[in-house]
Amino acid sequence: MLIEAQDISVAIGGRIVLDGASVRCKPGIMTALVGASGSGKTTLLHCLGLLLPVDKGSILIDGKDVTKYGAAARRRFWRDHAAFVLQDYGIMDEESVAFNVTMQASVIGRHVSGNKEQLIQSLEQTGLKGRENELAGHLSGGEKQRLALSRAIYKDADILFVDEPTASLDATNRRMVIELLADFAVRGRTVIVSTHDSEMIDACSAIHQVGSEARHIN
Ligand SMILES: Nc1ncnc2c1ncn2[C@@H]1O[C@H](COP(=O)(O)OP(=O)(O)OP(=O)(O)O)[C@@H](O)[C@H]1O
Structure with a gap:
């Protein structure tokens, strides 16, 4: 799915944190949101994922204006099309690894019907196979x-919103995560990644500089 932000601005606590950002995130490629710490990468990612409302501008998904979506329409979008890997991970500490993968509770509070084979596969791909009952x-x-x-692999959503996916990882796991995200894109998914990681940025086909007027490099 194509996601487009057109001239969006966001103010938080009376301060403008995003000022007229425009970006196109196409299916089949990874788009990197880059910029200095505090430039608004996470804010922009949250706007694109309809987690945060915009004060000005619009968000289009496959040409449809979703800026004014109400709570129910947003929930439908999250349920049917989106997967999130956010900075707080959205992990439920009191639940098992398996439960965390097969339920989408962090963002949308929805049960996904469990498929054990898919569960094991999704854990294997991130090196967590065998840990499902922990x-x-x-x-x-x-x-x-x-x-x-x-959890995102298990859901296999149309659009993947990822915030700093390699921040806490060693070199081996970093490479693995980059390859997994690239694979999502190869399979036609829209992958949007906020990142500081030069290896991650190198793997992206489109780079959007947040907080700069020169917004489109690709
Ligand atoms: N809930 C909030 N309350 C107050 N200020 C906020 C909130 N969320 C974001 N901000 C402010 O908005 C600005 C942009 O934050 P954001 O997290 O989007 O930046 P970032 O580019 O992702 O930063 P980093 O690379 O450090 O993660 C920051 O100055 C931050 O303090």
Whole structure:
């Protein structure tokens, strides 16, 4: 799905944190949102994912204006089309690894019918196979990040919103995560990644500089 932000602005606590950002995120490629710390990458990602309302401008998905979507329409969008790997990982510490993968509770509170084979596959791809019955709260930060990615793999949504996916990872796991995200894109998904990681940026076909007027590099 094509997501377009047109001249969007967001103010938080009376301060403008996003000022007229425009970006096109196409299916089949990874789009990187880059910029200095505090430039608004996470804010923009949240706007594109309809997690945060915009004060000005519009968000189009496949040409449809979704800017004014109400709560029910947003929930439908999250349920039917989106997967999120956000900075707080959205992991439920008191639940098992398996539960965290097969339920989409962090963002949309929805049950996904469990498919064990798919569950194991999604954990295998992030190096967490065999950990399905452990409490998620016992995982390290990097493992939780990979668990969040397993959940996205399991859901296999049209659009993947990913915030700093490699921040807590060592070189091997970083490479693995980059390859997994690239694979989503190869399979025609829209992948939007907020990142500081030069390896991650190199793997993206479109780079959007947040907080700059020169918004389109590709
Ligand atoms: N809930 C909030 N309340 C107050 N200020 C906020 C909130 N969310 C974001 N901001 C502010 O908006 C600005 C942009 O934040 P954002 O997290 O989008 O930046 P970022 O580019 O993702 O930063 P980083 O690379 O450090 O993660 C920051 O100055 C931040 O303090």
